[in-house]
Amino acid sequence: MATADAARVTFTIVTGLSGAGKTQCMKALEDLDFFCIDNLPPALLPRLVEIHSSSTGESRNYAVAMDVRGREHFRELEKAIDWLDHSSYEYRIIFLECRDAVLVRRFSETRRTHPLAGVGSIYDSIAAERNMLAPIRQRAHIVIDTSDLKPQDLKAHLYTAVSDRPIHELMSVDVFSFGFKYGAPADADMIFDVRFLPNPFYVPELRNTTGLSGDCRTYVLSHPMAEEFLDTMASLVMKLIPYYSVEGKNHLTLAIGCTGGQHRSVAIADALAERLRAAGVRTQVRHRELQSGNVATQD
Incomplete structure (x- = not known):
């Protein structure tokens, strides 16, 4: 797993299980003065990093949310992380996970369909996504289980993990x-x-x-x-x-x-x-x- 210095990291990748709270995570990071980009295709991450790093403006922290909605995107995300590992850029990965029962309840409450629906029951879809994302989870710098977290609790976790400024x-x-x-x-x-x-x-x-x-x-x-x-x-x-x-x-x-x-x-x-x-x-x-x-x- 790559190492990251909390005081120097510029790029934060937010990913994880569907329904685990990426939207809330991005809102919290925005409140912590991150420049947030939602649903960036993984293949575009290297270009974003290069553009930001070559700019002469004021440095700021970027947070990029990435959904892996299929094996093609999963391979692109792995390639993007491999590219970061072999570059001089520092980064961190925040991986959000959640218990199956809580994910099922959240999908039921929001009436949204799981991105991998069609491989069986919703439990099967969650299991398939969990298995597919296991390699990314292994490379994550920060893993947060949101099963029992309210939005304000998630924000507190994130502040402790990523902020280099007094609150x-x-x-x-x-x-x-x-x-x-x-x-x-x-x-x-x-x-x-x-x-x-x-x-x-x-x-x-x-x-x-x-x-x-x-x-x-x-x-x-x-x-x-x-x-x-x-x-x-x-x-x-x-x-x-x-x-x-x-x-x-x-x-x-x-x-x-x-x-x-x-x-x-x-x-x-x-x-x-x-x-x-x-x-x-x-x-x-x-x-x-x-x-x-x-x-x-x-x-």
């Missing part, structure tokens, strides 16, 4: 400030209320500023609870990101609210975004009330 780098976070007086956002995953902090509205020289100004920001963040609150929030988000990611979520929206969305929430949203970026999380920040033109009469 928080795969998540994007949108942090935005808002004012409760204009309504809480309906699309936020988490809402934080910072109305416990001292209100710059009641400081005459800060009343007409926003949390974007240096003086207002300094005033808000100088409160002892502000830094503690930011540390706690950032720590909570970093701890939750892996769990959200396993459930298939790749984007989080965090809403920071104060009364008018002008002072406290703006300063805290900016400071939280800075902490998340420093931790390697792709983060954007926006200020709803400032961008919408709402004029706060009380923050």
